[in-house]
Amino acid sequence: MDTYKLSEGALRTIMQGGQVDCPIMQVLGSKKIATISSDKERYRILLSDGLFHISFAMFTTQINEKMESGELPMFSVIKIKQYITSVVNNAGRSDKRVLVILDLEVIASGDKVTKKIGEPEPLPEDDLSNTATKQAASKPNVSHEASCQPTTSKGHPNRVTLNQSLQDQLTHPISSLTPYQNKWIIKARVTNKSNIRTWSNSRGEGKLFSMDLVDKSGEIRATAFRDLVDKFYDYLEIDKVYYISKCQLKPANKQYSSLKNDYEMTLTNESIIQLCEDDVDSVPQTRYNFLTVDKIGQMEPGSFVDVIGVCKAVSDLQTFQARSTGRELKKKELTLVDHTDNAISVTLWGQEAENFDGTSNPIIAIKGAKVGEFGGGKNLGTTMNGILKVNPDIPEAHRLRGWYDNSGMHKEMKNLSARTGGNFDTPWMNFKEVREQNLGHSESGDYFQVCATILLLRSENLLYKACPVEECNKKVIDMENGMFRCEKCCRESPNFKYRLLGNVNVGDFSGNQWLTMFSSEVEKVLGMSAAEVGKAYDEDKSALAEIANKANFKQFVFRCRAKYEVYNDENRLKTVAVRVDPVNRKEYNVYLISEINQLMGN
DNA sequence: CCCCCCCC
Numbered sequence: 001m002d003t004y005k006l007s008e009g010a011l012r013t014i015m016q017g018g019q020v021d022c023p024i025m026q027v028l029g030s031k032k033i034a035t036i037s038s039d040k041e042r043y044r045i046l047l048s049d050g051l052f053h054i055s056f057a058m059f060t061t062q063i064n065e066k067m068e069s070g071e072l073p074m075f076s077v078i079k080i081k082q083y084i085t086s087v088v089n090n091a092g093r094s095d096k097r098v099l100v101i102l103d104l105e106v107i108a109s110g111d112k113v114t115k116k117i118g119e120p121e122p123l124p125e126d127d128l129s130n131t132a133t134k135q136a137a138s139k140p141n142v143s144h145e146a147s148c149q150p151t152t153s154k155g156h157p158n159r160v161t162l163n164q165s166l167q168d169q170l171t172h173p174i175s176s177l178t179p180y181q182n183k184w185i186i187k188a189r190v191t192n193k194s195n196i197r198t199w200s201n202s203r204g205e206g207k208l209f210s211m212d213l214v215d216k217s218g219e220i221r222a223t224a225f226r227d228l229v230d231k232f233y234d235y236l237e238i239d240k241v242y243y244i245s246k247c248q249l250k251p252a253n254k255q256y257s258s259l260k261n262d263y264e265m266t267l268t269n270e271s272i273i274q275l276c277e278d279d280v281d282s283v284p285q286t287r288y289n290f291l292t293v294d295k296i297g298q299m300e301p302g303s304f305v306d307v308i309g310v311c312k313a314v315s316d317l318q319t320f321q322a323r324s325t326g327r328e329l330k331k332k333e334l335t336l337v338d339h340t341d342n343a344i345s346v347t348l349w350g351q352e353a354e355n356f357d358g359t360s361n362p363i364i365a366i367k368g369a370k371v372g373e374f375g376g377g378k379n380l381g382t383t384m385n386g387i388l389k390v391n392p393d394i395p396e397a398h399r400l401r402g403w404y405d406n407s408g409m410h411k412e413m414k415n416l417s418a419r420t421g422g423n424f425d426t427p428w429m430n431f432k433e434v435r436e437q438n439l440g441h442s443e444s445g446d447y448f449q450v451c452a453t454i455l456l457l458r459s460e461n462l463l464y465k466a467c468p469v470e471e472c473n474k475k476v477i478d479m480e481n482g483m484f485r486c487e488k489c490c491r492e493s494p495n496f497k498y499r500l501l502g503n504v505n506v507g508d509f510s511g512n513q514w515l516t517m518f519s520s521e522v523e524k525v526l527g528m529s530a531a532e533v534g535k536a537y538d539e540d541k542s543a544l545a546e547i548a549n550k551a552n553f554k555q556f557v558f559r560c561r562a563k564y565e566v567y568n569d570e571n572r573l574k575t576v577a578v579r580v581d582p583v584n585r586k587e588y589n590v591y592l593i594s595e596i597n598q599l600m601g602n
Numbered sequence: 603c604c605c606c607c608c609c610c
Contacts, residue, residue: 223604350607381608
């Protein structure tokens, strides 16, 4: 069996705050850590250097994935390529230093090693204690904090006087930040900064802004509220690099953020932000996680993606009223294509739409575009949190430029935004909204869906004899000689099929409406086939009234098409329930909750 | 503590 040499004694050096390059260690075990909220799982690692072992090593999120995929079974020998130690406040007890592993290489899988190497003992408490760690950490912490006082004099920020190695030792990668330890300093670039926005709702009111922070290891969103807006907004400038410390971390709400981080930060009164002008080129610009256009077809509406493509076409600026708020909206729609030969429609809004110049087919990179769905096709839209760059100087952009100019411009593209014709996105309405919105004037009719109760299903004309020809459902004329004539097919036949015609008044809390329904939908309402209704009628001519009555006060979701039609020289609104379904409570509640939220101003 | 981001 192979033997592996561990870096004996390295843990003592590291846990006292010292540096060891690429130590070799063995994983002796792991334990899932209980985490707050729905946060991803984290592991606490039992780690040995052959001489000592510690039980409070942690991995960053990326390495957690290795843990979950089984790449790091017990007894694995690893090379630790990058790590930091952090002092955590141990709930009032003495502070504790933890080892956070940022990058590692598996030297040998535990399946191969199969046993513990050496006879490691627990690293003595003395080497972990408050005094030892404070001694190791106090000097840089003190000197650094002294140099990181916030300054309001924009033109003359205090110079950071630390030498480079000290800074590197002090600066933590963004990817290592967690809510479980709070003594960190990051060196990060502000890649995006929102406008100052005010809010007012049932929980209070105030103002805020947020920004995106980026370093070599990752990215995170930070938000400042109320008076901290005044304190920091002007000082923080897009594209500049800052030392930042003492912010509060909390799980990120993925619904609202496209950044690749499980956490986001909130600035507090203790937060320290200091402009950094040393070695800023080592801090990257915008971090993209580009998805090729073809992949966007599989994305859920509401999710965020980073995308890069060629602007193949752009619409004129369009202005219209928002149906919900009545606000005037401006948009421009551009068609983005890439080397996968797929195209997708991207909507730009407001100022961004007005300023956008799509001539000469520029390359467009968007960080944090929101995926939408319309008519069964997918589309993208920019949001306030996203970043749009025209002709960015990055390799992906140069590659696309070459592709498009050489061959891409002549290619036929698959349009992911094409409507598939399904009844997607039919808006929910109540009858008051139906009345007020004066529907029915468009060429193809206006669609809406309503959850309503049947007030009256008319038994008159509920049943009719129809042409037996498969695709022909025309009412036949009883020739009174055993034959039935279809005017549409111009032929007589000895038989017919029964069909139903729904003439129904349905209502909700806000009003009621007469609808017509085709046979298939009346069958769903009655829970009987047309043939069954016909049979009951043949046996007892008065059966229809009773059958129709049974439908009353039942509740359904009616998917309706409203359209004005000329009838007897009169233009009247006809509303057809093209689909009737039992109420899907879960789906309907999503709509009701969104209505409630809107009423609450959330 | 926000999180509205719209339309066909």
